[in-house]
Amino acid sequence: MTDTAWIDLALVSARPQAMGALLRYFRNLDTAEEAFQEACIRALKTWPKSGPPRDAAAWLIFVGRNSGIDKVRRQSRETVLPPEELLSDLEDQESDLAERLDGSHYRDDILKLLFVCSNPVLPATQQIALALRIVSGLSVKQIARAFLVGEAAMEQRITRAKARVAAAGIAFETPDAADRSERLAAVATMIYLVFNEGYSAMNGPDSVSADLCEEAIRLARLLLRLFPSEPEMMGLTALLLLQHSRSRARFDADGGIILLDDQDRSLWKKPLIIEALAMIDKAVRHRQPGPYQIQAAIAALHARATRPDETDWEEIDLLYQALERLQPSPVITLNRAVAVSKRDGPEAALALIEPLAEKLAGYFYFHGLNGALLKQAGRVREARVAFDRAIALATNAAEASHIRMQLDHLCKDECEKDLEEEKR
Numbered sequence: 001m002t003d004t005a006w007i008d009l010a011l012v013s014a015r016p017q018a019m020g021a022l023l024r025y026f027r028n029l030d031t032a033e034e035a036f037q038e039a040c041i042r043a044l045k046t047w048p049k050s051g052p053p054r055d056a057a058a059w060l061i062f063v064g065r066n067s068g069i070d071k072v073r074r075q076s077r078e079t080v081l082p083p084e085e086l087l088s089d090l091e092d093q094e095s096d097l098a099e100r101l102d103g104s105h106y107r108d109d110i111l112k113l114l115f116v117c118s119n120p121v122l123p124a125t126q127q128i129a130l131a132l133r134i135v136s137g138l139s140v141k142q143i144a145r146a147f148l149v150g151e152a153a154m155e156q157r158i159t160r161a162k163a164r165v166a167a168a169g170i171a172f173e174t175p176d177a178a179d180r181s182e183r184l185a186a187v188a189t190m191i192y193l194v195f196n197e198g199y200s201a202m203n204g205p206d207s208v209s210a211d212l213c214e215e216a217i218r219l220a221r222l223l224l225r226l227f228p229s230e231p232e233m234m235g236l237t238a239l240l241l242l243q244h245s246r247s248r249a250r251f252d253a254d255g256g257i258i259l260l261d262d263q264d265r266s267l268w269k270k271p272l273i274i275e276a277l278a279m280i281d282k283a284v285r286h287r288q289p290g291p292y293q294i295q296a297a298i299a300a301l302h303a304r305a306t307r308p309d310e311t312d313w314e315e316i317d318l319l320y321q322a323l324e325r326l327q328p329s330p331v332i333t334l335n336r337a338v339a340v341s342k343r344d345g346p347e348a349a350l351a352l353i354e355p356l357a358e359k360l361a362g363y364f365y366f367h368g369l370n371g372a373l374l375k376q377a378g379r380v381r382e383a384r385v386a387f388d389r390a391i392a393l394a395t396n397a398a399e400a401s402h403i404r405m406q407l408d409h410l411c412k413d414e415c416e417k418d419l420e421e422e423k424r
Contacts, residue, residue, distance in 0.1 A: 004048060007047050007052075009211060010043075010052060010056040011056070012211050013211055013215070015036065015136065016110040016135050016137075017061075017109060017110055018061050019032060019036055019110075019137075020112060020135075022061060022064050023109075024112070025065055026068050029162060029165060030162070031071070033134065034067075035068035038067040038068075039059075039060040039067060043056075043063075110219065110222075111187075111219065113134070114187045114190060114219070117130045117131035118183040119183070120183070122164055126157055126158075126160060127190070131187075131190040132194065135190075136194050138194070140154050142197055148363060181227075184230065185232075188220075188233065191240075194215065195217070195220075195244075197212055198212025198213040198216065199213055199243060200395065213243075213244050220236055223236075231282075231290065232292050233292075235283050235292035235295070237276075237279060238275075238299075239295050239296040241276035242273060242296065242299035242302075245273045247269075248267040248268075249263035249264050249268055251398065255398055255401075256402065256405070257402040279296075280297060283296075291323060294323045295323065298316055298320065298323075301315060301316055317336060320332060320335060320336035320339060324336065330359045331365075334353055334356060334360065337353045338369065340352055341373060345377075346376035349373050363393070364399060367389040367390035367393060368402075371403070372406065374386055380410060384410060387403050387407045391404065391407075
C-alpha cells in the first residue's frame with residue numbers, strides 16, 4: 001500500500017490510549033512522548049509493507065515500551081532492542097496487551113492521564129494546553145488557534161507546564177474521588193476543545209479531523225460514566241453528539257462548506273440527536289444550569305427544527321444571553337449575533353459585533369460573519385474588505401473556498417446592479 005492516509009488515521013486514533021499506557025509504564029512525560037514518537041516512526045516504515053496490525057494501540061504500546069527501555073539500556077550501556085523482524089512479529093504480544101489495555105484499576109488510562117494533566121499545580125490554561133498536546137497530539141499551532149493566541153506564546157505555555165510537572169514531581173497515579181471532582185471542569189474543557197479543533201478543521205465527514213470529534217465524544221461518554229449524576233457532563237456529551245450529528249451534511253461532494261440553513265437535514269444522524277435530546281431533558285431536571293447545558297439547549301433547538309424557518313431564534317437569543325451572563329466571551333456574543341440577525345436584521349447584528357472588532361481581529365469567523373452581515377445590509381465595499389480579511393485568516397481550504405464563493409456572489413451582484421443602472 002502506498003497511500004499512507006490510513007496510517008495517519010490509525011496513529012491519531014491510537015495516540016491517547018497508547019500515550020496513557022506508556023506514561024503509566026514509564027512514569028515520565030518526556031520518555032513516554034519519545035517512546036510514542038519512535039513507535040510512530042516504526043509504524044510508518046513497517047505498516048505500508050505488512051499492513052495494519054490487529055490492534056494499532058497495542059502495537060504502538062509494545063513497540064514504544066521497548067523503544068523506551070532501549071533508550072534506558074543505551075544510557076546504561078546495556079543490551080539493545082531485538083532485531084526489527086522480531087519486533088514486527090507481535091501477534092502474541094498484541095493479543096496480550098489488547099486484553100489488558102482496559103484492565104487497570106482506573107477505568108481508562110486516557111482519562112487517568114487527563115486528570116493528571118489537570119493537576120491544580122498548573123494554571124487552568126496550562127492544564128488544558130498540556131492535555132491537548134500530550135493526550136490528543138494536537139500541534140502547538142492547532143492549540144494556539146483554539147486559544148486565540150500566538151503560536152510562540154502557546155509554545156512557551158506548554159514548555160512551562162512540562163517544567164512545572166517535572167519540578168513538582170507529580171505522581172502519575174489515580175486521583176481520589178475528591179480530586180477528580182475538583183478537576184472535572186478542566187477535563188471537560190479539554191474534551192470540548194479537542195472536539196472543537198476536530199470540528200473546525202474538518203473538511204469532510206471522513207477526514208482525519210473527524211476522528212478527533214469521535215475521540216472527544218468517547219472521552220465525554222467515559223467521563224459521564226464516572227460522573228453519571230453531573231448535569232454539566234450530560235450537557236457536554238449532548239452538545240458534542242448534536243454537533244457531530246450534522247457531520248454528513250456539512251460539506252458538499254467537493255468538500256465545500258454547507259451552512260446550517262442550506263443543509264439536507266435528512267442526512268443528520270437521528271440516533272445521535274435522540275440520545276442527546278434525552279440527555280438534555282435529564283440534565284434539566286437537576287435544575288443546575290451551566291454553560292454546556294445551555295449550549296446543548298441551543299443546539300437542540302436547531303435539531304428539533306425540521307426546516308430552517310421553524311428555528312426558534314427568539315429562544316436561541318435568550319439562551320445566548322444566559323450564556324453571556326454565565327460565561328462572558330466575545331465568541332459567545334459573536335454567535336448570538338447570528339440569532340439577532342435572523343430576528344432583527346443585519347444592522348442590529350452588526351451593531352452587536354462592532355465592539356468585538358479589536359478582540360477578535362485575528363479570528364476567521366468574526367470577519368466571515370461580519371462580511372456576510374455587511375453583504376445582507378447592502379454595504380458591498382465593507383463586505384469585500386471583511387471577506388478578504390477572512391480569507392487571509394482561514395485555517396483550511398474549505399473555509400477559504402467558502403469565503404471566495406461569497407466574494408464571487410458579491411461581485412456578480414455588483415455587476416448586475418451596474419448593468420441595470422446603465423440600462424436606465
